[in-house]
Amino acid sequence: MSAVLPVTARAGRPAPEVPSVRLVGDADAVAWVARVLVASHHGAERILDEESLSASEEERGPIVWVARPHPAGANGPCPVVDEAVWSIPCLVVVPLGEVVPDTLTGHPSVESFDIVREGADEAVLGARLERLLLLHRRRTQTEVALQNLSDAVYTRTFDGFVTSANAAAERLLGRPREHLLGRPLPPVWGTPEETAEELRKTNEAVLASERLAGRTVAIDAKGRARIVDQESFLLRDGHGAPCGVQTILTDVTEELESKEKLRREADRNAVLAAIAAAGRDSVDLDTVLAVSLETLGATLGARAVLLYQLDRERTRFGVTHQWRADDDVESLIGVSVPVEVATNLKTILETHGPSVIPDAARLEPTSAATGQMTRLGGLSAAGVPVLRQDELLGVLGLVWAAPRAFPEDELDFFGRLGGLLALSIHAARLHGELQEKLEALAEAHRKRDESDRQRQSLQSMLVHDLKNPLSAVQAAIELVLEREQRSGDQRLERILRNSLASARGLSGLIEDALVVFRPEDAPVPEKDLVSASDALALTIEEARWLAQARSVSLVAEVPTDLPLVKLDRARFRRAVANLLANALKFTPRGGSVLVRAFTQSADGTRELVVRVSDTGPGLSEETIARLTTPWFRAAGTASIPGTGLGLAVVERVAQEHGGRLDVESDGKSGSTFSLRLPC
Structure with missing residues (x-):
């Protein structure tokens, strides 16, 4: 039978906070121990049956096991639930003259057993009981701490019987606590043979140095290989003798896999x-x-x-x-x-x-x-x-x-x-295509530049080499014309005058080219006080023959009292002649060209304005922006004679005199060109 004795205070000392002590044994033995405990002020309140040993873990207290043999025919000792003595400290009371029962020899919880001979005085029994209670309390605290660990912790005997296991160990080994205690360690290191060999090596190591640490591979309950850090310690019983091994297994599989994944990703x-x-x-x-x-x-x-x-x-x-x-x-x-x-x-x-x-x-x-x-x-x-x-x-x-x-x-x-790789290939292909296009563009530029150089050379040659012979031809025609005027041959005079006009036109074209392309060969501007009225009158008169030929009305509004202006007479006349020629060429038959000259003040500066207006097609803003570019011809004007140099010369002459050329047009019909020179 069994009994439960709540622990009470003795000698003014508070009772330890542990479950009640349980007595296990036959009725006489339990009664003897109870009398001793009562006499020592521990007290015995009630007698329970054997089922108290099957109570839950939280309800179990330390066990006092009275191991007394019984007379023949008497009931044997109360059976003890085997697992109870595997994880709970025990105090064994042995009758005088008897030895420790064989059932305790090599018991896996022998480190928790303490033996008292029946007949010992109550002081010895009381002291042993207090020691039992202290041991139980410490063990209980340790187990609570171990249960909360994420590492698997278990203890075992040297021959492999499990004596304790925390929750993490239960999960790793795949068995509940009640199926682990008092039983051989499951084959956590592979096969049973491999597990036995691992236990043997661990026993040797901890007996030699009391500690073993290393990394190994364990097999969990699902048959998966887990990489664990193993640390094993030698356990000793209450008398200091080696009694088993405590092992801590830290599962580092996920950690290593995570590190390996990070390494691979890196x-x-x-x-x-x-x-x-x-x-x-x-x-x-x-x-x-x-x-x-x-x-x-x-x-x-x-x-x-x-x-x-x-x-x-x-x-x-x-x-x-x-x-x-x-x-x-x-x-x-x-x-x-x-x-x-x-x-x-x-x-x-x-x-x-x-x-x-x-x-x-x-x-x-x-x-x-x-x-x-x-x-x-x-x-x-x-x-x-x-x-x-x-x-x-x-x-x-x-x-x-x-x-x-x-x-x-x-x-x-x-x-x-x-x-x-696709991006790299695509980028390289794009660069190759771009390089080919750039090379083609560079080749086109090179050819264009070469063509421009050749054209410039040709222009320079033509202008330079034609200027002097043309001047001689013009002088000869003027001389012959002067003589023929005295002879009265009007037909020959008309031919000579037309030839002279052509020579003068060609000479003007050469002068334009020199001004634009070879200013170093063009005459240096010679500015003198010139009557603007006289210079304009002569230029307008020379333009009338072109107006008559094109059936365009040329109207001049030029005062005769315009002030004297410091001008290069030849350059000024050339600029005005180009404005008139440009207006007359682009004005359709029946149209009109108006040339006006006047002075005005602008921004505190007095200026001479020569304004030529026509009734030709209007000009867009894009066309106006490019009018003074050499060789520029507006769209749709290829059939009209011209070199594209006239307005470039006008702008150059205006700049040489500190003035400017303004162009106005509504884009539909008619344009107005204003040559502005300070006076």
Whole structure:
């Protein structure tokens, strides 16, 4: 039978906060111990049956086990629930003259047992009882702390029987506490034989140095290999003798996997960065691809890395670039296979997804993939599409010397590789196209510049070489004309006058060219006080013959009392003549040209204004902006004679005199040109 004795205060000392003491044994033995406890002021309140030993763990207190043999025919000792003495401190009371029962010999909780001989005085029993209570309290506190640990902690005997286990150990071993205590340790180190060998090595180590630490692999309840940090300590009983081992297992699998994942990701990012740097530092496609393939092959431990590209007809895949781990790997550059034959490459072409060969030994012996794998000495491979906006630019092929698996995260990395290579290829192609266009543009500029130089040389030659002979011809015509006027031959006089007008026009054109293109050969401006009225009258009179020829009305409103202005007479007349000629040429038959001259004050400055207005087509703003550009001809004016130099000369003359040329037009009909010179 059994009894529960609540612990009470003795000698003014508060009772320890632990569950009641349980007495286990036959009725006489329990009664004897109870009398002793009562006499020692511990008290015994009630007698319970054996089921008290099956109470929950929280309700169990330390056990006092009275091991007394019984007379023949008497009931045997009260049965003790086996697990109780595996995890709860016990006090064993042994009758005088008897030995410790065999059932306690080598017991896994022997470190918690304390033995008292029946007949000992109450002081000894009381002291042992208090020691029992203290031991129980400490053990209870330790177990509470261990239950909250994330590390698996268990204790065992040297022969492998579990004496305690926390919640984490229950999860690792896959068994509840009641199925662990007092039973052999489950095969956490592999097979039972491997577990037994591991326990033996641990026993030897802790007996030699009291501690063993290291990293190993444990098998959890689901059969998964877990990487654990193991730390084992030697346990001693209450008398200091070695009695078992405490082991702490810290599961570092997730931590190591996380670190390994971070390391792989860092390595992969380094590869991506190297490829991106190659694309940034070089615009040569061959250089970019060579660096990229070498980086991939060396980092991934590949045997070969290849780039396949489609031909223009998109019927064959050819190897255009290749990296080889060593010279023993055959070069396949230039080798091509039909799309229909290269099934793995065809799959990539159709799906735009990766294709892998985990083990080349499983391929069809006659397939194209088998042939290339054999030539490269590879047993596994991965093909990755090189895509740019859904356009397949090529296929990246990676070959390894041994069979291997291809996890999803690695295939995702390969996809990023393909995308980055596509960007590099696209950028290199764009640069190549841009370079070709720039070279073509530069060649066009070179030819245009050469043409301009040749034209300038021709212009300079014509202007320079024609000026002097033309001056001589003009002088000769004037001399002959003067003589013929005295002879009275009007027909010859008319011919000579027309010839003289043509010579003067050609001479003016040469002067225009010199002013614009060779100012160093043009006469230096010679400014004198000139009657603006006289200079304009002569120029307008010379322009009337062109007005009559084109049936255009030329109206002049020029006062005869215009002030004297400091001008280069010849340049001024040339500028006005160009304004009149320009207006007369672009005014249709029946139209009119009005030339006015006047002075006015603007911004405190007195200026002479010569304004020529016509009734020709209007000018757009874009055309006005380019009118004074040499050789410029407005759209639709190719049929009208002209060189495109006249207005450029007018602007140059205005600048030489500190003035300017203004142009006004509503864009529909008529234009007004105003030559403004300070006076």
